[in-house]
Amino acid sequence: DTEVTQTPKHLVMGMTNKKSLKCEQHMGHRAMYWYKQKAKKPPELMFVYSYEKLSINESVPSRFSPECPNSSLLNLHLHALQPEDSALYLCASSQEGANYGYTFGSGTRLTVV
């Protein structure tokens, strides 16, 4: 299994809603990531988990809350988002270490109304 699976593929939520994005990989990768990508821009790093522990938080607002229940799963909990948070949210995983690239999931396209 060489895939990173993200659900849902599309999500529309109101500014008062609470929702969660889910990401799963079974490649034995110990580093997992959340990225945010706006149209015509490169992905922007949000969070990095290494061995199930949060290792990098790129000063992301607290309305985004990551969670890593186990080595295969990564969640992103969303609460009180703003319309400008609408974007493609990408999960990625990689083997630990500098020499390995990411494998990305297909993303969740989020629209906040």
Add this chain to the structure above:
Amino acid sequence: RKEVEQDPGPFNVPEGATVAFNCTYSNSASQSFFWYRQDCRKEPKLLMSVYSSGNEDGRFTAQLNRASQYISLLIRDSKLSDSATYLCVVNAKDFNKFYFGSGTKLNVKP
């Protein structure tokens, strides 16, 4: 200064052309370099890693110049299906963190 810089393009080339993209990086301690391809409304996909000695995969050749701190991607005999945005990716001091260039858009025309 940005960590990774790319010419955004677009590069408009005819089928069969050879096209090259460059990407410069600011951190001389960077160790890992990659080229990703992203199609419209899709996720980035790893195209190839870039090794110090340069490496080739079919029509694609990647080069690294540490002295000048740039990486390049050469595409020979361009196909219509090569039309995409090409992102260069460089690791940061923290090896679990990578910086993306802004991407170079390639349009291959018939």
